[in-house]
Amino acid sequence: MNLELISFKLCPFVQSSVITLLHKGIEHKITFIDINDPPQWFDELSPTxxxxxxxxxxxTVIFESAVINEFLNDAGGCGMMPDDPLQRALHRAWIQFCGSILGDMFNLVGAGDKEGFEDIEYDILEKLDRLEAIKSDSACFSGGELSLIDTLYSGLFMRLDLLKPARDILDASRYPRLAAWSQHLLGLDPVQNSVVPEFSKMYLGMVKMREGYISQSL
Ligand SMILES: N[C@@H](CCC(=O)N[C@@H](CS)C(=O)NCC(=O)O)C(=O)O
Incomplete structure (x- = not known):
């Protein structure tokens, strides 16, 4: 099977698919585009x-990272989703939850003033409270092995870590389990290799370019 992932270097959803590919050792090619100025062939291929x-x-084109990742897992011998239907449903639900936090994060870094920033931050902190309440003590989301859910949270944690000098959102005293989970994921090879070498510089550059409230502290 010939696989080509179309990527934007700063996208956490793409990153989750790259982590899945790397973790499973699936051969693939990555083609980068600028999502802010996409080529016509991409507009023709991507339904969304x-x-x-x-x-x-x-x-054949598959879209939506959660669907792509389940396909990669199914095609690559499974193992990154629980077998139990209820647990699978819960993993899918918490994956969507991460998508909603990532949406908040995008708005957070663009928030122009302190009040707007803190409103969005409040929503993120509440979501992280909920996640902390259901997270077990295990290294990954459930148990010691990487699941699809870990692949999306890895991207969130990577971005929170980069913003930490400006704002410690994932405060370990408020979120001890999430902080331990983040530290574990960020140390894994597939996570570290899921972004281009210049990722940190690019991400912080993007945040600064948006000239939001947080950019003043970076
Ligand atoms: N639900 C989608 C979200 C993907 C997404 O938000 N991608 C962003 C980049 S990080 C994008 O392509 N934005 C361009 C647009 O919405 O026009 C998924 O999980 O694949």
Whole structure:
């Protein structure tokens, strides 16, 4: 099977698919685009206009990172989703929850003043409270092995870590389990290799370019 992942270097959803590919050792090619100025072929291929999309054998396109990742897991011998239907449903639900936090994060770094920033931050902190309440003590989301859910939270934790000098959102005293989970994930090879070498500089550059309230502290 020939796999081509269409990527934007700063996208956490793409990153979750790259982590899945790397963790499973699936051969693939990555093609980068600028999502702010996408080429026409991409507009034609992506039904939502969003990355990631996965081209399979040059003719079929799969979109939505959660769907792409489940496909990669199914095609690559499974193991990154629980077998139990209830647990699978819970993993899917908490993956969507992460998508909502990532949406908040995007708005947070663009928030222009202290009040707007703190309103969005409050929503994020509340979501993290809920996540902390259900997170077990295990190294990954459930148990010691990487699941699909870990792949998306890795991208969130990477971005929170980069913002830490300006704002310690994932405060270890408020979120001890999430902080330990983050530290574990960020140390893993597939997570570290899931972004381009210049990722930190690019991400912080993007935050500064948006000239939001937080950019003054970076
Ligand atoms: N639900 C989508 C979200 C993907 C997403 O938000 N991608 C962003 C980049 S990080 C994008 O392509 N934005 C361009 C747009 O919305 O037009 C997924 O999980 O694949």
């Amino acid at each position: 206009g969003q990355v990631p999309i996965l081209r399979v054998d040059n003719d």
